Amino acid sequence: MGYLFMAYTIIWGLLAGYIFILGKRQKDLKKELQVLEDWNAEK
Amino acid sequence: MKTLLADALTIAGKDLRNEWKSKQTIGMMIIFSSLVILIFSFAFDPTNNTVKAIIPGLIWVITIFAGLLGLNRSFIAENENDSLTGLKVAPIDPSSIFLGKVLTNLVLVTTVQIISIPMLFLLFDYRFHGQIIWFLLIVLIATIGFIVIGTFLAALAANAKNSEMLLPVLLLPLLSPLMIAAVQATRIVLEQEGIADAISWLQLMVGYDLLFFAACFFLFEFLMEGS
């Protein structure tokens, strides 16, 4: 039973971690894109 | 086809003459393999009888380590004075560059083996019971496979800045089936009279050699394209 818990914790942990990294990447890019677009619009 | 071979021989001849003059790479490889044997004899007590069981593995560890040194040099050395660009623009088939480099590396690694394997047997006081001809055959076939895929990946890795580090990372996972077969076949041939038990490993190695030779031969021109 302990092994079952351990296995699924690790599986979900890794998946959640990856999705989190993807989300962070997207957020950073969005921010950067926003800044760049503002620059483009300004000048 | 004929010109392909002739060009390959020309390239191999140039490399080997170059090597003969400087003797730098081959010297390093031989010294390095001797040092590896020395370290092994500290790590595994040669007077212990059970150590005899790992001799087939040691042969291949030495070959791969020493071979990596030579493979790393084979394309990096061409980067000096931009001679790789010279090779690329020369009116020859890119595959002949690959063949030439394979030949050069094969000669270098075989030379290292001719010196280091007897030395390993001497220092570990190993007496084998099998027939030497089968042993030589298996070593040769496995070395050809190692050199074919090694030369190809060396050409690939030469594009990176840290190619010396990249090459082993690329090469070792791809070598794993060949090494399993080589170590098992070597063990069987060293310990038994006949080759009957090793024949399926031999088949696997020959299949691996042919398959990867064909794949590398055709894919090599993609490595040489562009700048």
Place this chain on the structure above:
Amino acid sequence: MKQPSMLMDRVMYALLVPAMFISLYLIFIWSPIEKQMGASQKIFYFHVGTAWVAFLAFFVVGYYCVLTLKKPTESRFINAGISAEIGVIFTTITLISGMIWGKSAWNTWWTWEPRLVTVLILLFIYIAYLFIRKMDGAWERIAKLSAVFGIIGCINVPIVFMAIRWWNTKLHPVVFGEGKNQSGGGVEPEMLLTLLFSLGTITLLYVFLMRKGIEIEKMRLTVKKAKSKVIEKLAS
């Protein structure tokens, strides 16, 4: 162009979340507990699913590598890269869940079982592939180099599996032929259904992650373009 892909994402998300919960329900509550191995056997549903996706992702990488060699386009290059990245995650999950499974079933963390070792070598090949992609230089060049390596790696995987299988038969002939991951002889219909459902769910997850990753990489390209535009403006 943007609207249908957004809709597609929504639909996939709407499918994925309930499917995930249903498969969890099936795994933990509905499916019977295996008699010999007990509750730990339930690791197997996700283990098999992730292993399947690990190999699937690899063949997707191989497919896009061949296409890239034929005619390199940015989207093919991106697809291969994202698939490799997801492959790394899934091979890692497969290895870890396989190890825990092994510990609970055979009381050892690692056996030199052909499938387990093939997955390990697969992981190394994926990582090597990602290393090549991290090289600096023009993307067309890297696309070609990584595609060549991807193809060679693809050829290698079946050979690795065969070699290790032979190697193992030489060591312990008994193991040969019997699937270690199957729960013995008879698989109960409930188990089979649960397995198939979780396989489907994880494949769906793979497709979802793939789309997300591609979207992000495309965004990176837009950012790059916007950047060069700004630089141009500043220069003029």
